[in-house]
Amino acid sequence: MRLADRSMPGMERVNFRDWILRSALGCTGRANSTLANGDPGLGIEEAIRAVESWYRERGRGAIFQIFESADDLGPVLSAQGYAASEPTVVMCAPLESVRTGEAKRAVVHCDIPPGLHSLVGEPDRVTEITTTTLDKLVAVVSGDDGCALGCGMAVIDGTAAGIFAMRTATDAQGQGVGTIVLAALVTTAHEQGVRDLWLQVEHSNIRAREWYERIGFLEVDAYRYWHPSVSSLR
Known part of the structure; x- marks a missing residue:
């Protein structure tokens, strides 16, 4: 907490x-x-x-x-x-136990790049994300036309990182975009010395909770x- x-x-x-x-x-x-x-x-x-x-x-x-x-x-x-x-729900996992596959097609930034705000949505949420004083990673998957198909962010606090703002464009859902985004965040976080991951997901979002469980996260609180x-x- x-x-x-x-x-x-x-x-x-x-x-x-x-x-x-x-x-x-x-x-x-x-x-x-x-x-x-x-x-x-x-x-x-x-x-x-x-x-x-x-x-x-x-x-x-x-x-x-x-x-x-x-x-x-x-x-x-x-x-x-x-x-x-x-x-x-709060879920945690040792980074090395998270099974995400390859981080192909994803580009990792140190801040929210221009043009991504529409995908993240909720202007207040964007403001909250960009004003954190901790190091952050923003992974983006773009289509052939350059438009963002999915994104996610990791905020690094020592050897732990929180995963936030996982988003997939409506017309790209079901194509594994979220998996690619998370793989990029996990790979880059590991390179920066992170050992543990945590995230938060609404209890009613059963699909997301089940996916996180399949790749190695457990509910802790x-x-x-x-x-x-x-x-x-x-």
Whole structure:
């Protein structure tokens, strides 16, 4: 969970002992939520009020990111009118055990190249990706006409790398583009000393989860975002 936080931190961050409050200009959950893991240094009720006040000052409702492996806060938030999102699954694998095949046709960049934003989509997501302070790799597979068919990114943190923004153009799906993209990221990350990989995928995306399992990833945790309902906003 700390790896994910460091990979895509919010532009503004405040620590409540173990909790991390994050805010950014965009609307992505990771950069605009509180990573509520561990001891906030206050009583739970007081900590929730403090978090709500902090986000209210920034014109936002409080959002809590809570991992299932450390979810003692969920019932408290539920009782106060918060609702949980669909879970996102965290998967990990030793790099050498990931079976991706050859990285043919993929070009790896150190930043998002021009013209790729339309494939990644979600302008806030692009902003979040490009503002990370860690080293990143962007793999792109292009068609004969030069248009991007697929892309993906790895953010390197020491000997670990997180895989993000795996995208395939609609008319290129089912052609193995994602496999080529991931192979390029894995190969280049290995050359830079990475030994472990992790990624996040929506629980409902069964096809993607099964694919990641087939190539060597295992589910190790999951998290949800807890959002305030209209009645719970103060």
